[in-house]
Amino acid sequence: LAAPALEPPPGVTPDFDNPPNKNGLAWFVTTFCMAISTLCLFLRLYAKVWVRRETRAEEILMMLAYGAYWGTAYAGYGMIYTPGYFVHQWNMRNGDLIRPLYLILIYGCSYSAVLPLLKTAILLDWCRIFVAGDHTKTFFWWGCMFIIGVQVIWGIACIVLLNTQCVPHEAIWNFYLPSKCYDxxxxxxxSACVQVFTDWVMVLLPQRIIWGLQMNWQKKIGISVIFGVGLLASISASVRLATTVTFAHTADTMYFIAPLLFWACAEMTCGFFILCVPCLPSIIKESGLSGRVKKMLGISESSSNKPSNHDIVTFGGTGPASSNKKSKAGKSLNSTYFKIDEEDGGLPLGDIQTTESQEQLHHQQGNNGLRITRTTRVTVSSDSRS
Structure with a gap:
């Protein structure tokens, strides 16, 4: 165990005590990804659990994925101390490999659990958004179910394969024990190929539905971009595949494991971000941020908030309020009462009171079977607001 873990190149003297490394970069990447993933988790829970008062399978799967994500964080931070990131294997003794091999096993198992959980949650969320009616007859729904099936089956298989690579199991990290292992x-x-394939399919899958929506092309582009953020995960997975190929064909594995872990961490973080993005419109609306920005820019609220019968799209279930929901002011909305709500108040509109003249008109019949059922006088007045 005291011998060098790898024969150094000619003219290179091993440095076992203080080998050069890039642990500072590892601290930054791991902490940054953890912060983004945690923020995305809380934003999703705020929009769904706190604002909409609902908890669905997607939120449960996301929390389970976040728990497994901490397994990768534990292993990632542990690798900083032993042996360090971007440390050449000839600067390590055989005994120095025991701890990192154990951490790599934890990282691989956690990673294999995070991605199926996240992608299943993402696809279920998309099915709620894009699929209506008999979902079993849509290509999009079947495509989502296919990807979910691939992810779940491969995730379970990968965890089993990682834990059965050596017999006995302890020989996975205690490599000096007599054992039987496979490559x-x-x-x-x-694993890298499966993730690349499913990531790119997920990028393309919703685009056909988006570009078939009845709305102008500007809004189609905006929605396409929102649901195209999976491109980030696809790029991360593709780069991870390239680094995996390099890792598989090198003897200096402890050095090239570092970029592999970085891109795997980025891929998982993108999954949390993708699951959070459809909730951002409802969070922005709830916070009133868009109204304040429009006021700063001098944009009229009445023109920007004008409803449309053709351009209504639901993101993550954040569509128009139904009749049994409560408004921000705490008043129920129904078919006969609405409130023109601006930032600092507005003009309340109540039910039209029936007058005697209107009742008489209601019973009068005109020629050709026509009748007047109600007359309404509308008086519009405005006052200047500071």
Whole structure:
């Protein structure tokens, strides 16, 4: 165990005590990804659980994925201390490999659990948004179910393969024990290919529905961008595949494991971000941020908030309020009472009171079977507001 873990190149003297590393970069990448993922989790829970008062399978799956994500964080931070990131293997002794091999096993199992949970949650959320009526007859729904099936089956298989790579199990990290092991590189390459394939399919899957919506092309582009943020995960997965190929064909594995872990961390973080993005419109609306920005820019609220019968799209279930929901002011909305609500108040509109003349008109019949059922006088007045 005291021997060098790898023969150094000619003319290179191993440095076992203080080898050069890039642990500062590892601290930044791991902490940044953890912060973004945590923020996305809380934004999603705020929009769904706090604002809409609902908890669905997507939120439960996201929280489970976040728990498994902490497993990757534990292993990622542990690798900083032993042996360090971007440390050449010839600067390590054989005994120094025991701890990192154990941490890599934890990272791989946690990673294999995070992505199926996240992608299942994302696809279920998209099915609620895009699929209406008999969902079993839509190509989009079946495409989502196919990807979910692939992710779940491969996730379980990958965890099993990682834990059965050596017999006995302890020999996975205690490599000096007599054991029988198989080459894990094929499993790693297969895992990377599966994630790249499913990521790119998820990018393309909703685009056909989006571009078939009855709305102008500007809004189609905006929605396409929102649901196209999966491109970030696809790029991360593709780069991770390239680094996995490099890792599989090098003897200096402890050095090239660092970029592999970085891109895996980025891929998981993108998953949390994708699941959070459809909730952002409702969060912005609830916070009143858009109204304050429009006031700062001098944009009229009445023109920007004008409803449309053709351009209504629901993002993550944040559509128009139904009749049994309560408004921000705490008053129920129904078919006969609405409130023109601006930032600092507005003009309340109540039921039209029936007058005697209107009742008489209601019973009068005109020629050709026509009759006047109600007359309404509307008086519009405005006052200057500071």
């Amino acid at each position: 894990l590189n094929k499993v790693m390459l297969t």
